[in-house]
Amino acid sequence: xxxxxxxxxxxxxFKPTPAGQYKYWDEELIASKKMLNSFHRQxxxxxxxxxxGNIRRQDDSFVGNLFRLNLxxxxxxxxxxxxxxxxxxxxxxxxxxxxxxxxxxxAANILERILTNDIQCNGQEYDTCLAxxxxxxxIPGLGCSKVRYNCEICEDEFGQEYxxxxxxxxx
Numbered sequence: 001x002x003x004x005x006x007x008x009x010x011x012x013x014f015k016p017t018p019a020g021q022y023k024y025w026d027e028e029l030i031a032s033k034k035m036l037n038s039f040h041r042q043x044x045x046x047x048x049x050x051x052x053g054n055i056r057r058q059d060d061s062f063v064g065n066l067f068r069l070n071l072x073x074x075x076x077x078x079x080x081x082x083x084x085x086x087x088x089x090x091x092x093x094x095x096x097x098x099x100x101x102x103x104x105x106x107a108a109n110i111l112e113r114i115l116t117n118d119i120q121c122n123g124q125e126y127d128t129c130l131a132x133x134x135x136x137x138x139i140p141g142l143g144c145s146k147v148r149y150n151c152e153i154c155e156d157e158f159g160q161e162y163x164x165x166x167x168x169x170x171x
Contacts, residue, residue, distance in 0.1 A: 043140030050076060050139050076138050084134050087127055090115040 014020040021156025052070045092112035094104050119126055129145050152164035 027170065037121075043142070046140050076135075077136055080131075080134055083138075084131060087123060087130075088118055096128070 013022040020105060050070075050073055052073065057107075090112055092108045092115070094101070094108050096104075098104065129147070133143050133145050136145075153161050154164050155161050
């Protein structure tokens, strides 16, 4: 394993068995936790500063009931408003705008409609996710999201499997 705590030197160090793969991924997770530990600690401090938590002077004595204007909070709020006001719009274009490429034109048009429909149907969730990502990027500095896809597979009377349609909420 490398000294920096990031990646392993070589994946060939581990056997291609389930036990070897387990050991590889276990060491990868340990190394990533070690690498992200200082980031998480600094992120917690930055969030506390954003929220106006314990403010200390340089001589490390606690500032009591003094009024302190939190310019960091004001700056982040202003940046957030500037960077994200509305849902983004989808624009799909072809690299080569060949006039006789009907297949590419139709494919780009279909892709743009699919993506636009996806954003419109899941607008509230999409908006919440993007706003949280932007805040996560501006305050602690990471800006990533985790999205979970829940799929319900049902079986009809003939034994055929199908996916339950959950797009009914999008109207």
